[in-house]
Amino acid sequence: MRNIGNLLSLSNLEEWVKTICTIISERITKTLESSVNFNIAISGGNTPKLVFEELIKNQYLKNDSWKKVNFFWVDERMVPINHPESNFGNAMRFLSQIPANFFQMYDENIGLEASIVNYCKQLEAVPKKGNFPFFNLMLLGMGDDGHTASLFPNTKGLLENKSFVICNEVPQFNTSRITLTFPVIKNSDELLILINREKVKLLHEIIDYKTNYPIEKLFDGGTNITWLYHN
Numbered sequence: 001m002r003n004i005g006n007l008l009s010l011s012n013l014e015e016w017v018k019t020i021c022t023i024i025s026e027r028i029t030k031t032l033e034s035s036v037n038f039n040i041a042i043s044g045g046n047t048p049k050l051v052f053e054e055l056i057k058n059q060y061l062k063n064d065s066w067k068k069v070n071f072f073w074v075d076e077r078m079v080p081i082n083h084p085e086s087n088f089g090n091a092m093r094f095l096s097q098i099p100a101n102f103f104q105m106y107d108e109n110i111g112l113e114a115s116i117v118n119y120c121k122q123l124e125a126v127p128k129k130g131n132f133p134f135f136n137l138m139l140l141g142m143g144d145d146g147h148t149a150s151l152f153p154n155t156k157g158l159l160e161n162k163s164f165v166i167c168n169e170v171p172q173f174n175t176s177r178i179t180l181t182f183p184v185i186k187n188s189d190e191l192l193i194l195i196n197r198e199k200v201k202l203l204h205e206i207i208d209y210k211t212n213y214p215i216e217k218l219f220d221g222g223t224n225i226t227w228l229y230h231n
Helices: 013-031 046-057 087-095 112-125 182-186 197-207 214-220
Strands: 006-010 038-042 069-073 075-077 137-140 165-170 175-180 190-194 224-230
Touching (some): 013 046, 013 137, 013 190, 046 190, 112 165
Parallel strands (some): 006 224, 038 069, 038 137, 137 190, 190 224
């Protein structure tokens, strides 16, 4: 059986969302006892939206703490922020209610190349460990094909080991996406991988060495990983 980190199974969706919010708020509170800021990178999709809504609605943190939190994005589609598939736009519908600091990954007003350059400059706000940014926490998901961030099977981005941010071409979906690279993701202090119950079967296949998915590249980095899913 493969060691892929900690597995945390919750009884239902509500408990799952509240547990994720509790972990996030506890990590922020503890880190701010000894650090000036807390740096977190978040993914898109429906799962984070549930978490953001709960975080804001039930006030897990006070504004004084939120002011010291820097939100970055793990990946992004090249669409305007008012587009229904914009990770930044979807998250900000909830997160705009708190006084945190937000770093947009793609800006349609300046285009792809300038957005990547600008985002790399923004990453300078994150302390480094070794040659790469050191995030306190990163929220990830997992696709049906075993991808995480926008690092899909059989794409060039899987091999990138120097850049912080890339535009990864995804031929199978006839698209390209901006994404953090595996060296940055694996350099995080802690990863929370959030999956719904439909992905539990896939999770067990990974544990039993029955797969060869992009997300498995995380397991050789020595990063603290927790998987959260619900029944």
